[in-house]
Amino acid sequence: MENIRIASGGKACVTILTTATPTPQENYAATELRHYLNLMTAARPAFVIAGEAEGPVITIGAASARLGLSYDETRHGEDGFTVKSVDGNIALVGGVRGIIYAVYELLEQLGCRFFTALAEKVPCVPELTAPPLDITQKPVLEYRLHSYKDISQFPRFAVKSRINASRTREEYGGGIGYVPGWFVHTFEKIIHPDEYFDTHPEYFSEVDGKRKREFSQLCLTNPDVLEITVKKVSDTLRAHPESRIISVSPNDWYSFCTCDACRAIDEREETNAGSLIWFVNQVAERIEPEFPKAIVETLAYQYSRQVTKHLEPRHNVCIRLCSIESCFSHPFETCDDQTRKTPRPPNPAGEVIHTSFIEDLQDWAKKSDRLYIWDYTTGFAHYPAPHANWAVLQPNMRSFINNNVKGVFEQPCGAWGGSTDLNELRCYLLCKLMWDADCDVETHKREFCEFYYGAAAEHVLEYIRVLTEKVNRDNIHTGFNEQCDKAYLTDEMLDIYEALFAKAEAAVLGDAIRLMRVKKAQLSFRWVRMKNAQMRGEAIDPAQVGQFFEDWRAHGLTRIDEWVSAETTLRAFLDGKWRGTDYYHHWTDEGPERL
Numbered sequence: 001m002e003n004i005r006i007a008s009g010g011k012a013c014v015t016i017l018t019t020a021t022p023t024p025q026e027n028y029a030a031t032e033l034r035h036y037l038n039l040m041t042a043a044r045p046a047f048v049i050a051g052e053a054e055g056p057v058i059t060i061g062a063a064s065a066r067l068g069l070s071y072d073e074t075r076h077g078e079d080g081f082t083v084k085s086v087d088g089n090i091a092l093v094g095g096v097r098g099i100i101y102a103v104y105e106l107l108e109q110l111g112c113r114f115f116t117a118l119a120e121k122v123p124c125v126p127e128l129t130a131p132p133l134d135i136t137q138k139p140v141l142e143y144r145l146h147s148y149k150d151i152s153q154f155p156r157f158a159v160k161s162r163i164n165a166s167r168t169r170e171e172y173g174g175g176i177g178y179v180p181g182w183f184v185h186t187f188e189k190i191i192h193p194d195e196y197f198d199t200h201p202e203y204f205s206e207v208d209g210k211r212k213r214e215f216s217q218l219c220l221t222n223p224d225v226l227e228i229t230v231k232k233v234s235d236t237l238r239a240h241p242e243s244r245i246i247s248v249s250p251n252d253w254y255s256f257c258t259c260d261a262c263r264a265i266d267e268r269e270e271t272n273a274g275s276l277i278w279f280v281n282q283v284a285e286r287i288e289p290e291f292p293k294a295i296v297e298t299l300a301y302q303y304s305r306q307v308t309k310h311l312e313p314r315h316n317v318c319i320r321l322c323s324i325e326s327c328f329s330h331p332f333e334t335c336d337d338q339t340r341k342t343p344r345p346p347n348p349a350g351e352v353i354h355t356s357f358i359e360d361l362q363d364w365a366k367k368s369d370r371l372y373i374w375d376y377t378t379g380f381a382h383y384p385a386p387h388a389n390w391a392v393l394q395p396n397m398r399s400f401i402n403n404n405v406k407g408v409f410e411q412p413c414g415a416w417g418g419s420t421d422l423n424e425l426r427c428y429l430l431c432k433l434m435w436d437a438d439c440d441v442e443t444h445k446r447e448f449c450e451f452y453y454g455a456a457a458e459h460v461l462e463y464i465r466v467l468t469e470k471v472n473r474d475n476i477h478t479g480f481n482e483q484c485d486k487a488y489l490t491d492e493m494l495d496i497y498e499a500l501f502a503k504a505e506a507a508v509l510g511d512a513i514r515l516m517r518v519k520k521a522q523l524s525f526r527w528v529r530m531k532n533a534q535m536r537g538e539a540i541d542p543a544q545v546g547q548f549f550e551d552w553r554a555h556g557l558t559r560i561d562e563w564v565s566a567e568t569t570l571r572a573f574l575d576g577k578w579r580g581t582d583y584y585h586h587w588t589d590e591g592p593e594r595l
Contacts, residue, residue, distance in 0.1 A: 003086060003129040004056065006110075007041035010126060014090075017063045024171040025096055026061035029103045033058065038105050039122045046109035057089050061099045064091040071095065078173075079164055080138030081105065090130060097173030098138075101162050105135060111449060114161065116424050117154035121451050137436075142373060143176050143407025144434040146425040151416035161431035163409070176407075179236055179243040182301060184320070184374075185252045187218045190229050200224070205257035215253045215586070220279035221261035228410070230286045237291050244359075246319065248280050249299040252588075256303050266586050269311055270347050276309045284314045297372070300364060306344050306355055307363035313370075318407075321364055322374040329388040329471040329478035331395035332358040337477040358399065365403035365522075372407035376480040377426060380562040381579055383419040384527040385484050386497070388471040390443050390464050393429055397437040408434055416593050417558035420524045422460070424452065454514040455506035463500045483578050484528045484535075491529065498525050512589035520555045523548070527560070534573060545573065564590045 005013045010388055016030050017039075034047045041047075068089040069084060076082070081094030081102035092102040096465045110130060113121040145151075145165035152166070159172045168175050182189065184528075193213045196203050201211040203225050204218060211219075233246055250256070266274040276298060279481050284296040291494065291544050297318040300307075305321065313319055325342055327335045341354035355363075363370055375396065399406055403572045410430050413419040428448050432439050445464075449457035456576065470488045471478065502520050508514040526548055534540050548569060552560070560569045564580030568590060572580040581587040 006128040007043045012043040012047045012330050014050045014056045014058050017053050017057040020051035025099050025173050027270050028171040029100045031059045033103045040125050041128050044327050045316055057526045059091045064093045067091040069093050083133050085133045100173055102161050115428055117150040117157035139435050141434055146410035146412055148412045149175045150427055162435045177243050179240045179246045179537055182246045183541045184249050184579040186247050186249055187251045190232050198390040199285055204256050206259040207255050212255055214253055217256050219257045220275045225558050229283055237294055245295045245297050247297045248283055254303055263519050269308040270344055271306040271308055274308050276304050279316055284316045305360050307367055313368045318372055319364055319368045320372040320374050326357045328540040331392050332399050343381045361403050371405050373405050375410050377410050378413045379482050381481045382484050383413045383560055384524045386524055388467050388478050391468045394441050397433040401437045415559035417556045454511050456518050459500045459504035484531045494525050494529050513537050563587050
């Protein structure tokens with residue numbers, strides 16, 4: 001096959017061809033391709049989209065039939081695609097989202113990169129040719145999501161990143177969405193204590209012989225609880241026929257029911273997930289006749305993390321396994337931190353068995369045909385603090401894929417303004433890994449840094465290497481909610497990091513955009529140094545504190561801590577507390593961000 005000329009001599013050499021009645025997704029794919037080809041070549045007249053054309057074409061979707069290529073449901077599914085050179089033309093076919101991904105794959109083959117919502121590499125190539133192409137891709141993961149700022153606030157960028165589990169417009173291909181408001185932790189949504197506890201305390205969990213009203217779960221063996229749940233789930237699915245998944249899952253705390261009936265199931269199953277799976281299976285069975293395509297999801301989370309011994313989730317039940325107890329500085333499969341294991345209830349012989357996350361993942365993989373993951377990619381207590389997980393992103397994603405996982409959610413910094421700690425790079429790498437766990441991560445990392453940080457790239461990459469080597473050499477384990485006094489965040493290590501970023505800053509002094517990005521990254525070290533010194537009781541210059549918070553706001557950043565405002569974090573800083581959540585009875589009490 002020969003190269004295909006796309007533009008030459010200031011003129012477009014191909015027509016972007018759709019059918020006369022393209023689908024909304026085909027039309028969007030064609031308009032995106034036209035836009036970027038126009039940016040790359042500035043061809044005059046501009047590239048055009050047509051329903052009929054003479055000469056070389058780039059066919060979109062059903063129009064590819066003229067080149068002998070068509071959509072294959074088995075081969076492509078909803079997200080897969082083929083990009084192929086055919087006799088001097090290029091044919092693109094794919095699923096409802098795959099046809100859009102096919103356009104972005106072609107553009108990446110031509111040199112474009114979609115690094116962030118506001119940082120795209122679009123090369124100027126007036127003489128543009130495409131190499132011979134024969135690419136077919138279909139992701140293993142049917143559900144791919146994370147909630148970094150660029151994904152949650154920029155739906156077009158989410159599509160470019162091949163994220164498919166956010167609710168989005170039809171022209172973007174839709175998504176594998178949850179029923180609105182029914183993502184996870186839904187027991188209180190189903191049966192709330194304020195509505196039912198006074199008249200039916202038996203609906204709620206029994207702990208130490210008493211029914212709990214505050215921070216309770218449901219009594220899953222109570223027949224009325226099942227009937228109320230089935231009705232509420234059914235009513236909700238009828239109101240949202242566009243949604244595929246509804247969560248029936250415990251609230252975000254412990255207090256599982258230990259009444260005689262619930263405890264008996266848990267003891268038989270040798271896990272506190274026993275009564276939960278027993279209950280959710282019944283809900284899924286009851287709703288299936290009316291909603292045959294709906295998936296009922298529940299959580300293998302904290303007390304329900306370990307697999308059931310006998311019960312198997314029904315085919316229309318999704319288990320979402322959560323890695324919250326894990327170490328995130330070493331791969332799941334090789335981490336030797338025994339403190340991260342969690343106990344099962346005693347077995348009939350009275351033995352208490354502790355299991356690691358990777359063991360639980362392997363066990364659920366044998367039980368469930370639809371296993372999803374909730375993973376964690378930041379330190380939630382101090383968003384700016386360096387999170388030493390760079391070396392685990394790929395091996396952990398491979399562990400998911402190798403253990404029959406079909407969906408992954410990576411929970412990052414959830415602040416509306418985003419954060420520091422090179423989060424833009426993490427966002428980009430995780431998107432690539434969710435699409436292809438075996439992708440060339442080092443190339444993606446280098447390409448991103450060379451564009452995003454310009455002449456500072458080598459120093460940023462060296463910082464990542466030094467940080468990673470420190471946690472590996474000293475076997476430092478890192479959880480999801482650490483304070484700033486970790487062994488890789490000592491003053492001596494901060495000196496090293498800051499020296500590297502001083503070189504980074506010097507390298508981009510004449511590049512205002514890259515200098516701004518380096519300055520933003522340096523906020524991480526400023527926060528950790530200041531916070532650790534303050535918690536050691538050292539005197540802190542008020543001007544230093546004020547300047548940090550001023551600079552934080554100037555970069556558009558909001559929360560420093562997952563659950564409290566920057567104002568509450570400042571108050572905690574002045575009061576000598578690690579976190580602003582220390583002021584509250586429960587860490588969620590301040591509520592969501594108020595911008």
